[in-house]
Amino acid sequence: MEGRGIANMLNEILHCIQAHAVLTMGIDNAAAISLACKPTHSSKTRHIELRWHYVREQIKAGHILVKKVSGTENPADMFTKALPKRSLAKYRADIGMRISQEQRCSDTSVGGGVL
Secondary structure (H helix, E strand, O other), X not given: XXXXXXXXXXXXXXXXXXXXXXXXXXXXXXXXXXHHHOOOOOOOOOOOOHHHHHHHHHHHHOXXXXXXXXXXXXXXXXHHOOOOHHHHHHHHHHOOOOOOHHHHHHOOOOOOOOO
């Protein structure tokens, strides 16, 4: 899990994050939340490899907190979906990403474009 890896790296290098810091993971899919939090075995989930159960173990240990996020309020969508310009601008601001001055001056597009 990238979040846990980043926290561990920052702790080792900068000593700025407690080793026991709880990461909050926002998910907008009820089925994904259910699979992450509850062990289930069915014909639909049997293909999930053991290494993917790491998230479930981290939740059980209290290292990860799963939080339901509205499907229209998930900033991760900006990396996985084509979005209207307004939504892209909102998500970009939510994560602290800014458009460079160079891009701002040359932007004549109507759509979202590439960041």
